[in-house]
Amino acid sequence: MKRKLLLTALTSMFVVGVLGACGDMENQPMNDNGGLENNGMNDGDI
DSSP: OHHHHHHHHHHHHHHHHHHHTTOOOOSOOSOTTTTOOOOSOOGGGO
């Protein structure tokens, strides 16, 4: 009985976590450069 209660509690926490991760995201891009990182080098530095 104790094991069944523990599994039920863990499963419900898992379901709440998964559903909580499926929320709305703002429509702002992560970065403005198309996913490329700016490492401080310019084209003329090469």
